[in-house]
Amino acid sequence: MQTESQASNEPSHVVPVTDKKSHSKNAIKSSRFRVQSIARHNDVNAQIDEDHDKTLQERSENRQQNIRQRQQQNLERIFRLCYDNCSDETAGEPDPDWIHHFITIAQDIYSPSMQKLWSRILRQEIITPGSISLKAMITFQQMTQRDAQLFRRACLLACHFGQDSSKKLLTGLKYRTGFLLKQPSIDRLNLGHYQLPYSHLLELMGLGLILNTELESGKLQNGTPLPFHYQGNEYQIQPAQNGLSLLYYRFSPVGQEIAQLLGNHRNEEYKIHLTELLNKHFIVTSDAFTHHPVI
Template sequence: MTTSSNKPAQELAIKNTQNTAEKTSSTRRNAKQYTEAIAKLFVVNHLITETEECSIEQRTQQREQKEREAQQANLEKILKIAYDVSNEDSANMPDPDWLAQFMSIAKNIHSANMQALWGRVLKKEVIAPGSFSIKALNTLKNMTKKDAHAFQHACSLSCSFGTDQGRKLLTGAISHKMSLLVIPKREQSKLTLGQYQLPYHELLSLIELGIIHASELESGSISQHQALPLNYQNHHFKILANSKISTLTYYRFTPTGNELAHLLPVSLYEGYQTDLINLLSRYFMVESS
């Protein structure tokens, strides 16, 4: 039986890609070559290449052995990341059921970027057990690299206001002004999140993952007399309404979204902050605090 490689899955993929490329005169592989490379990677290429006379039992053992070795390598990398980012803060052992679920999922995380996220999850859970629910782990498991980038952008645009520290994506402001006919005149200004690297289809992906609530919400009326605190990426502001009825529109992060947001560092999007303050200034008195 052929000895299995002990390299991680992504390293094997690179090696197989290079070997295939050397056998072809073209630098661009076609669909058949990609399919063959995938089959070799997962040791299911017997009917394609038939290079060895092995029984199906032997081929199954080879595939399972390679899979176990890749899983072992994934866990070792993630635990090393958690170890490297940890310090000597007081800590506790996570709940055993949580830890079992973490290991069960983490062993199949192959992407280096996603492994870094999982390493930070473990580090934070060791410092403060209960920081991440099993639901949050399952959400993170279903998150692709593209989803992770979208989530990072959403976090960089998120703020909080009032006494609620939950993250929100502010999308606009509304003012209801009284006219001579005593019929409120509604004025509204909007921010298009797509201008700030969060297009609507990516927002929908985050909604489907359960990270952001589906409905765009409208706040209660903002007071003209008591300033409302607003925090954007550790930049603190206070706003007072210019008219009797002024509100904010926003998307709200779910509890799972708020949990996972703690994995990412504070990231200021200066263009968004400038546009947000300019928009708010049309309807509110805005002060930096």
């Protein structure tokens, strides 16, 4: 690694290289190398690599041409991915304005993993026109690959209950023990244990994917079963005592639209802890079993 005095003796536009091995090592660690590499890839390296013979206009035209070619390549990949995932299901006719907005946004999606998600957006809209709003597309456009990964983690933990099919993140159960005047107790699910700490929830709230207020259901009555769904698993939960309520965060309408593109996938460890929590306070019934809590 160079010392500060050694670096100061080098020309400002040259990345010092002694041999291939040391060059490879510096390429991993040097920020100057990374800037130079990005500049070359985006055709804005003229003042870094000064051994060129093109005018400013020629360089600009060359960069614009490369951008258009990459955008064309992006769209072709997304449409091919969509085509490969389609079959003989009945299709509708997407709105021409929607297709125009889609192409305008999707042409600048470079990440392969994000291109896969955009191909799902297109497929969903072709199969069910009107199911993906322009607002959802714009929100999705603003999401980085990391944002998408965070949201996927939230979707892995999402459930819904009652007659409301909107996705929710259950955070705990509130119940009373002993005297009526005593403060209610809360049995919490630690979402941070499943790589979704509160700081990540705040990021998803900032993107408009999750509503920013923890909500509480109405009091659940003993003897009245409540449908409860977790990632394809269906249960009936009947409170073992009166006064139980569910605490949760609700996905926003835009979050609902984007979540449906990801399908049903569950976190097995979370499922175990979720069912343990429900079994403590409810008579839990499914097609496979009935569990009675020990009170």
